Each structure stands twice: as C-alpha cells, then as structure tokens.
Amino acid sequence: MSTPAHPFASRPTAGRKFENATFWFFRVATYIILLAGLAVFGDIILKGSSTVFGAFKSTEHFPYVTNTFLSEAPETLYVFEDGGVKREMGDTEYRAYRESRIASALAAGEPAPQFKSESYVYSAGGIWPCIVGTVLLVVGSMAIALTLGVASAIFLSEYAKDGAFVRFVRLAILNLAGVPSIVFGLFGFGMFVIFFDWNVSLLAGWFTLAFMVLPVVITASEEALKAVPQGFREGSLALGATKWQTIRSNVLPYALPGILTSSILGIARVAGETAPIMFTAAYVVRDKLPWDVEKVSDFFFQGVMALPYHIYVVSSKIPQNEYTSRVQYGTAFVFLGIVALIALASILLRNNLRGRYKW
Amino acid sequence: MPSDVQPVSPDAVPAKPFAVRKARTRFFGLTFDECIRVFFGGNAFVAVIVLALITFFLFREGSAFFGQNRESLRVYRQAGLEYIDIIRQQEADHTALTRYLFAIRMKVVATLREERGAVIQADLEAAKNAVQQLAGAEGGATSTTLVSARARLAEAQKADAALGASINGELAVFDTFAERYSDTVLPVRGLVSDLGEIATGIKSRYIENEDYKVARSQFIQAGKQGEADAIQLREIDFKTEVAAITGILPAYQQINGEFTAALQETVRELPVLPVASLQPRLDRFKVLTQDYVAMFPGIEARLKAWDPLTPVTWSKSFSSFIFGREWLTASFWQDWYGVVPLFVGSLVISLIALIIAVPLGVCAAIYINQVAGPREQKLVKPAIEFISAIPSVVLGFFGIAVLGQTLRALSQFESLSWIPGFPYSERLNALTAGVLLALIAVPTIFTLAEDAINNVPRAFKEASFALGASRLQTIVRIVVPAALSGIVSAVLLGLGRVMGETMVVLLCAGNRIAIPDFTAGLAVAVQPVHTMTGIIAQEMGEVARGGIHYRALFVVGLVLFFIALLLNYLAQKIVRKYRISVG
Numbered sequence: 023m024s025t026p027a028h029p030f031a032s033r034p035t036a037g038r039k040f041e042n043a044t045f046w047f048f049r050v051a052t053y054i055i056l057l058a059g060l061a062v063f064g065d066i067i068l069k070g071s072s073t074v075f076g077a078f079k080s081t082e083h084f085p086y087v088t089n090t091f092l093s094e095a096p097e098t099l100y101v102f103e104d105g106g107v108k109r110e111m112g113d114t115e116y117r118a119y120r121e122s123r124i125a126s127a128l129a130a131g132e133p134a135p136q137f138k139s140e141s142y143v144y145s146a147g148g149i150w151p152c153i154v155g156t157v158l159l160v161v162g163s164m165a166i167a168l169t170l171g172v173a174s175a176i177f178l179s180e181y182a183k184d185g186a187f188v189r190f191v192r193l194a195i196l197n198l199a200g201v202p203s204i205v206f207g208l209f210g211f212g213m214f215v216i217f218f219d220w221n222v223s224l225l226a227g228w229f230t231l232a233f234m235v236l237p238v239v240i241t242a243s244e245e246a247l248k249a250v251p252q253g254f255r256e257g258s259l260a261l262g263a264t265k266w267q268t269i270r271s272n273v274l275p276y277a278l279p280g281i282l283t284s285s286i287l288g289i290a291r292v293a294g295e296t297a298p299i300m301f302t303a304a305y306v307v308r309d310k311l312p313w314d315v316e317k318v319s320d321f322f323f324q325g326v327m328a329l330p331y332h333i334y335v336v337s338s339k340i341p342q343n344e345y346t347s348r349v350q351y352g353t354a355f356v357f358l359g360i361v362a363l364i365a366l367a368s369i370l371l372r373n374n375l376r377g378r379y380k381w
Numbered sequence: 382m383p384s385d386v387q388p389v390s391p392d393a394v395p396a397k398p399f400a401v402r403k404a405r406t407r408f409f410g411l412t413f414d415e416c417i418r419v420f421f422g423g424n425a426f427v428a429v430i431v432l433a434l435i436t437f438f439l440f441r442e443g444s445a446f447f448g449q450n451r452e453s454l455r456v457y458r459q460a461g462l463e464y465i466d467i468i469r470q471q472e473a474d475h476t477a478l479t480r481y482l483f484a485i486r487m488k489v490v491a492t493l494r495e496e497r498g499a500v501i502q503a504d505l506e507a508a509k510n511a512v513q514q515l516a517g518a519e520g521g522a523t524s525t526t527l528v529s530a531r532a533r534l535a536e537a538q539k540a541d542a543a544l545g546a547s548i549n550g551e552l553a554v555f556d557t558f559a560e561r562y563s564d565t566v567l568p569v570r571g572l573v574s575d576l577g578e579i580a581t582g583i584k585s586r587y588i589e590n591e592d593y594k595v596a597r598s599q600f601i602q603a604g605k606q607g608e609a610d611a612i613q614l615r616e617i618d619f620k621t622e623v624a625a626i627t628g629i630l631p632a633y634q635q636i637n638g639e640f641t642a643a644l645q646e647t648v649r650e651l652p653v654l655p656v657a658s659l660q661p662r663l664d665r666f667k668v669l670t671q672d673y674v675a676m677f678p679g680i681e682a683r684l685k686a687w688d689p690l691t692p693v694t695w696s697k698s699f700s701s702f703i704f705g706r707e708w709l710t711a712s713f714w715q716d717w718y719g720v721v722p723l724f725v726g727s728l729v730i731s732l733i734a735l736i737i738a739v740p741l742g743v744c745a746a747i748y749i750n751q752v753a754g755p756r757e758q759k760l761v762k763p764a765i766e767f768i769s770a771i772p773s774v775v776l777g778f779f780g781i782a783v784l785g786q787t788l789r790a791l792s793q794f795e796s797l798s799w800i801p802g803f804p805y806s807e808r809l810n811a812l813t814a815g816v817l818l819a820l821i822a823v824p825t826i827f828t829l830a831e832d833a834i835n836n837v838p839r840a841f842k843e844a845s846f847a848l849g850a851s852r853l854q855t856i857v858r859i860v861v862p863a864a865l866s867g868i869v870s871a872v873l874l875g876l877g878r879v880m881g882e883t884m885v886v887l888l889c890a891g892n893r894i895a896i897p898d899f900t901a902g903l904a905v906a907v908q909p910v911h912t913m914t915g916i917i918a919q920e921m922g923e924v925a926r927g928g929i930h931y932r933a934l935f936v937v938g939l940v941l942f943f944i945a946l947l948l949n950y951l952a953q954k955i956v957r958k959y960r961i962s963v964g
Contacts, residue, residue, distance in 0.1 A: 048748035059768035173424030202881020212438035294772030365770030
C-alpha cells in the first residue's frame with residue numbers, strides 16, 4: 023500500500039476519478055473546437071501563402087518590388103503546350119506570346135504554330151480590384167453604421183428613461199441582431215436596388231451592410247458608455263453644464279476608445295459577409311477600378327468586386343484543379359488574413375482596455 | 382425700458398441683468414439641448430424603422446406572389462394539366478411498383494453472389510491487387526510474374542462472369558414476369574403523353590395571348606394605337622379546348638379496364654425466387670398491386686367529377702406554398718413553389734449542426750468557466766471567439782476544397798461502415814454543411830452559455846461546497862441547472878445563426894431540391910439537400926424581376942425572417958421567464 027505524499031493529499035477515490043475523467047472530457051471538447059478552428063486556418067494559410075508570397079516580382083521603378091497577386095486584376099489562365107514545354111499564362115501575356123510566336127514562325131517561313139490551350143477563368147492575375155472593393159464597402163458602411171449606432175447608443179445610455187419607447191427600441195435592436203444576413207440582402211435589393219433605383223451599387227451595399235451591423239455597433243457603444251462612471255456625469259452637471267456639454271466633454275472622450283475597439287468587431291462582420299452584397303453591391307467581374315469614373319456621382323452608383331463574393335465565384339463557378347486552386351486558396355488566404363487581423367485587433371484591444379480603465 | 386407687459390416696479394430701479402445669461406435659441410419650439418435629445422432619439426429610432434422597412438419591403442415584393450400563384454394554379458387547372466396529372470399519378474405509382482420489383486431482383490442477386498461467389502470474389506480481388514502491385518512496381522517485377530498474374534485475373538474474371546450468367550439464368554422467369562408487369566402500363570403512358578401535348582399546347586397559347594395583351598396595353602399607353610390594333614388577340618376558351626382532354630374519359634375507362642385485367646393476370650402466378658427467404662417480399666408485392674388496382678375506381682371518379690372551371694381558392698394558393706412538397710421552376714409542365722423541401726433541408730442541416738455544436742459548446746463553456754485555470758481561461762476564451770470571425774464563405778470554400786473529400790474518404794473506411802449512411806459517394810451533402818455550420822454555431826453557443834454560467838451567483842456555489850459537495854456535483858446539480866435558461870437561449874440563438882447562414886449551405890449542401898428520404902433512417906444526414914437561404918442566394922440573380930419566381934423567393938425570405946424573429950422571441954422569453962432570482 024502506497025502512502026500519500028502528505029497527510030492532507032486527497033486519496034484517489036472512485037468519485038474523484040470519475041470527476042477527473044469528466045473534466046478531461048470537457049477539456050477534450052474545448053480543444054476539439056480549437057483544433058477545428060486551427061485546421062481551417064492552417065489549411066488555408068499553408069496552401070494560400072505560397073500563392074501570395076510566390077507572386078513577388080521585381081520592377082524597374084520605385085519601390086522595385088511588386089506582388090502581382092495583390093496588385094493585378096483577375097485574368098483568364100491559359101494552359102498550353104509549346105515546343106514540348108507546358109506553359110501557363112494569363113490572358114494578355116498569352117496573346118502577346120502567341121502573336122510573337124506566329125510572327126517569328128512566319129518570318130522563318132514555317133507554318134504558324136497551333137496552340138491547343140485549356141482556359142480557366144479568373145485563375146491568373148490577382149485580386150486587387152476585390153481588395154479595393156472590400157475596403158470601400160467596409161469604410162462606407164462603417165461610417166454610416168458608426169454615426170447611427172453611436173448616436174443611438176448615446177440616446178439609450180444617456181437620455182432614455184425606461185418607458186414604452188425605449189423598450190420598443192431595445193426590442194427592435196435585439197430582433198434586428200437575429201435577422202439572417204440573406205434577408206438583409208433581399209431587403210437591400212428590394213429597397214435600394216429596386217425601389218430607390220440605385221441599381222447594384224456601392225451606395226446600396228453600404229446601407230445594407232450598415233443596417234446589418236447596426237445592432238452590433240449599438241450594443242458595443244452602449245456598453246462602452248455605461249462603463250464611464252456615473253460620478254463623471256454628476257460632477258459635470260453639478261458645475262452647471264448642460265446635458266450635451268456633459269456628454270461631449272465628460273462622457274464621450276472616455277467612452278470613445280471603447281466604442282471604437284468594440285466596433286472593430288462590426289468591421290470584421292461587415293468585411294466577412296457575402297450574402298448581403300450578393301445582389302446589392304458585388305459584381306462578378308469588373309474591368310474598371312472604382313475611381314475610374316466620369317462623374318463624381320458615378321462613384322457611388324457603381325458596383326464593385328469584393329473579396330468574399332470573389333471567393334464564392336472562384337470556388338463554385340470554376341472546377342477544382344491544380345491550376346484553379348492557387349487563386350482559390352490565395353484569395354481565401356488574403357481575405358481570411360484581413361478579417362482575422364481585424365478581429366484579433368479588436369479582441370486584443372478590448373482585453374487591454376478592460377484592464378486599463380479602472381475608476 | 383418701459384413695456385406694457387412688464388409691470389414697472391414702484392421704486393423704478395432698473396433691474397440688474399443676470400450674471401449668467403442663457404441664450405435660449407429655439408428651433409421649432411425646442412431648446413438646443415432638446416434638439417440634441419431628439420436627434421439622438423431619432424437615431425435610436427432607426428433600428429425600429431429598419432425593422433419595419435425590412436418587413437415592409439419583403440411584403441411589398443413578396444405579397445403579390447400568392448395572387449400570381451393562384452393565377453398559375455388556375456391556368457394549370459383550366460388548361461387541363463391538373464386532369465392529366467391525376468392519370469399521371471397513377472402511372473407514377475406503377476413505376477414505383479416496378480422499382481420495388483427491381484429492388485427485389487437486386488437483393489436476390491446480392492444474396493446469391495454472397496452465397497456462391499464469395500470465393501470467386503476473393504480470387505478476383507486478390508488477382509486485381511496482384512496485377513496492380515506488379516504493374517505499379519514496374520522495374521521490380523519480372524514480366525513473367527506479371528503475365529501469370531494477368532492470366533489469373535482473366536481466369537477470375539471469367540469465373541465471375543459465369544456466375545453472373547448462371548444467376549441471370551435462374552432469374553429468367555422472374556425477369557419475364559417483371560417485364561410483363563412493367564409493360565402493362567404502356568397504354569396509359571401513351572394516353573398521358575398524347576394528352577400532355579394537347580394541354581401544354583393550350584397553356585402555351587394562353588400564355589402567348591397574355592403576353593400579347595400586355596404588349597397591346599403598353600402600345601396603347603404609349604399612344605401607338607396602330608401597333609396596338611395590329612396585335613391580334615386570340616382568347617382561349619378553356620371550356621371547349623379542355624373538352625378535347627376530358628373527352629377521352631370513355632377511352633381511358635376502357636384502357637383502365639384492360640390495364641386492371643392485365644395487372645391481375647400478371648400477378649396471379651408469381652414466379653418462384655431462387656432465394657426462398659425473399660419470397661415474402663414478392664407476396665407483399667402482390668398485395669401492393671392489389672391495393673393499387675383497388676385505387677382505380679377512385680381515380681375514375683375523380684376524373685369524372687373534375688371540372689376545369691372550379692375556382693382556385695386563396696387558401697389553395699397559400700397552402701401550395703406552405704405545404705407544397707415540390708420546388709420546381711422553369712418546367713415545361715407546371716412550376717411548383719412549395720417551401721417544404723427547402724425548409725426540411727434547412728432543418729436537417731441545422732439539427733446536424735446543433736447535435737455537434739451543443740455538446741461541444743456547452744462542455745467548453747462549463748470547462749472554461751468552472752474547471753480551467755485563469756491562464757487557460759485567458760487564452761482559450763479569445764481563441765474561441767476568434768473562430769467566430771472566420772467568414773462563412775471561407776468556411777464554405779474549406780468545405781468544398783477539403784472537408785467534403787475528407788469526410789467521404791473517412792466514410793469509406795471499412796471499420797466505420799457501422800455508422801448509418803457510411804460509406805457514401807456524394808461529396809457535398811447535409812453532413813458536410815452541418816459540420817461546418819457547427820463550427821459557426823459553437824462560438825455563439827459558447828459565448829452566451831459561458832455568460833450564463835458566469836452569472837450564476839457565487840453564493841450558490843459556495844453554499845454547495847459548504848455542504849460538502851464535490852466540484853462535479855456542484856457543477857452538475859447547482860451551476861448548470863441555475864444557468865439552464867441562459868444555456869437554452871444560447872442554443873436557440875445558435876439555431877437562429879445556423880438557420881440564417883447562407884454561404885456554407887450554398888457551397889456545401891449539395892443543392893438538390895427534394896425532400897430528403899427519411900426512410901433511410903439516420904442516413905438522411907448524408908443526402909444532398911437544398912435550403913431556404915441557399916435557394917435565395919442561388920436563384921435571386923437569375924430570375925426576372927416581378928415574375929412569380931422572383932416573388933416566391935421573397936416569400937421564402939419572409940419565412941426566414943419570421944423564423945428568426947420567432948427564435949429570438951423564444952430565447953428572450955426563456956431567459957426572462959426562468960431567470961433565477963437572487964434574494
């Protein structure tokens with residue numbers, strides 16, 4: 023019989039063993055979740071990073087280096103055999119190459135070479151227009167959502183007294199948070215695209231996305247406002263400041279970091295959603311970049327390419343093979359990277375902030 | 382300053398101006414502060430407005446659906462398509478019976494092969510493997526061994542073919558029986574296809590005429606009377622047109638009589654199966670056939686009673702959407718907009734997701750809040766929240782590119798074949814989508830459940846410990862029951878999240894619009910399905926604005942919207958009703 027290390031150490035009874043086993047079961051469940059998340063991240067980072075980091079090229083002018091995947095527009099990929107060598111080229115390159123080959127063959131008096139090529143849409147070039155489109159969508163919709171959301175939160179936290187109106191508003195916010203994103207898409211399509219006749223445009227996408235994140239922003243902002251101690255307000259009011267002066271000088275400055283950090287979570291949501299922009303703002307392909315417009319007002323009424331929609335298109339509309347998987351994984355990697363960075367920043371900043379403000 | 386309003390004080394000392402003067406600029410009778418208040422209040426009201434607008438626009442675009450659907454059903458009836466579908470149903474039932482026969486045959490062949498061909502099968506497999514190995518290791522194997530292995534393979538194949546032939550020979554009687562049986566329906570089938578052409582003719586002429594009418598009214602609106610008059614309208618008189626279809630009733634009755642006789646004649650003497658244990662199935666088949674024949678008078682009666690001019694009621698239009706078992710668009714015959722297959726698809730996927738996500742999410746919440754140390758807590762909590770940031774389209778892509786194949790490969794392992802539905806061949810199905818959706822639901826369930834557990838007062842736990850309960854007992858008996866309302870509402874909100882998710886199901890669910898076959902038991906999980914969210918995302922871009930299909934998609938959106946509201950309401954209600962009071 024072994025003796026315990028010290029007299030107060032607990033003996034491994036059956037009950038304790040069972041308890042430990044159960045806790046291990048819980049622990050395994052927790053780590054299964056983390057592993058699943060890690061598997062998704064790992065797969066996309068492993069297979070996607072080579073596309074992005076393999077696309078660096080040196081250029082002749084400043085900054086002497088460029089990343090073709092990040093800076094070019096999508097192109098059709100041509101795969102063909104020429105002179106026994108298998109080549110892969112983007113659309114423009116392929117045409118130039120073919121013409122030069124034919125011309126050289128004609129000059130040498132040989133018959134023009136035949137090119138048998140397989141083509142894969144969107145599989146060459148890069149995703150620059152999609153990145154631009156996503157950034158535009160995020161910036162515009164967050165501007166709208168922050169304006170509306172912060173103002174709502176100020177009302178709910180500073181002005182509102184519990185009454186029918188406020189309860190009604192809170193109920194609406196709560197319910198709005200549960201509405202599926204595709205329903206927002208339908209709503210945006212019915213209201214902005216058709217009823218307001220804005221067509222598929224940035225503006226329609228902005229408002230649709232803004233309304234979608236509104237509950238997130240309001241809840242986050244209200245939490246930040248509530249965290250400002252009541253004494254700050256009372257002190258200001260006691261000195262004779264009006265309500266607005268109090269809010270402006272004694273509440274908002276202290277709540278602002280919190281509002282902004284928590285709203286970053288809203289940015290992650292806006293950037294990540296596909297369904298609401300499918301019919302309101304996203305184009306499958308567009309040659310022009312957004313600032314390439316004739317009138318300023320055209321800027322707002324143009325559709326854009328967006329990263330999430332591009333992922334949807336390249337993963338569902340073109341076949342899966344070695345030539346297409348590069349652009350699929352590359353796009354997913356860039357997109358996941360952007361969204362993950364935003365979310366990470368939000369979570370870290372929030373944890374940091376919780377520790378820093380102690381009144 | 383003298384004024385008639387202000388009474389002048391008797392001493393006439395001028396009043397001192399206030400040290401602090403409040404400039405009360407008023408807009409619409411409101412002070413500056415009140416204006417700001419109204420501004421903020423107005424912004425808060427935006428949430429209400431948006432919710433109202435969503436409802437309004439979904440209704441605005443969707444509500445006309447029921448009228449259009451009613452019209453479509455009216456044409457379906459008046460052009461005689463409905464009439465033909467009654468007969469067609471009869472034909473379809475016969476096809477189902479034939480399929481039953483075929484299933485019996487498959488079973489027989491499988492049993493016989495198992496009984497007699499086990500050795501041959503093993504030989505064949507071994508020879509195949511040997512050839513493959515030798516051919517794979519080209520350099521290592523001498524050509525003579527390869528040749529001999531090939532010869533053995535050929536021999537085994539020959540034996541296999543001989544076995545197949547002998548089984549087929551034994552089934553010859555059964556095959557003639559099956560053929561005779563399936564041929565009995567031919568006259569009915571011929572009749573249906575003849576009638577179908579007439580009916581679709583009527584329908585297409587009617588639709589063409591309606592299009593002309595629209596064009597005409599557009600010309601008249603544009604003031605082009607001449608062009609409008611040039612369009613000749615040919616009104617369809619359904620009554621006379623349909624008479625050509627209903628007129629076949631006597632012929633149908635005759636055909637039906639022959640059909641009945643032929644069926645009964647065929648099943649009078651059943652063939653004897655080479656596998657005795659399957660004979661009861663054949664007897665069952667006879668009973669089924671007799672039941673089938675017994676339905677015929679009912680069909681005839683329905684045909685006789687059928688009247689093309691019975692009006693289609695609104696409730697019919699409504700119920701054909703809510704209870705409609707078919708979602709069929711762009712069909713030459715008749716488009717059906719029944720939400721049931723989509724709803725069931727959404728439900729199946731959500732259930733799979735919840736079955737995976739609830740145990741994981743709740744266990745993780747208990748672990749992190751009650752068991753884990755502070756450092757583990759600090760690391761794991763943000764990590765799980767971080768998972769919720771993975772965009773759903775990326776998860777969908779992961780499903781297409783990796784998870785679909787992985788799960789299918791997993792299902793093909795011999796040792797896992799006891800799991801219902803395994804092995805399967807469809808890469809994209811409800812299971813793939815459900816597993817990914819579980820990953821979406823887990824962070825929601827985890828965060829909310831963890832919150833709920835965290836809100837259980839410390840005193841509860843302390844009291845439990847003081848009474849000598851162990852940690853596990855405290856957790857299971859005290860903490861979790863106290864937080865149960867929060868956990869349940871977390872699960873409901875997770876369900877809402879999963880039901881409303883679009884991209885994952887669009888990419889990974891397989892997108893087959895049919896009610897999954899529940900007779901397969903749990904194997905229903907590996908069938909491809911389509912969902913409500915998926916159908917909107919998939920078809921919205923391709924439909925004509927204002928058409929019935931377009932409106933139907935909006936009504937599906939409306940259904941989704943109300944499901945989301947309902948789940949939200951339930952979650953709040955549960956939290957409020959069962960909230961523990963600390964007192």
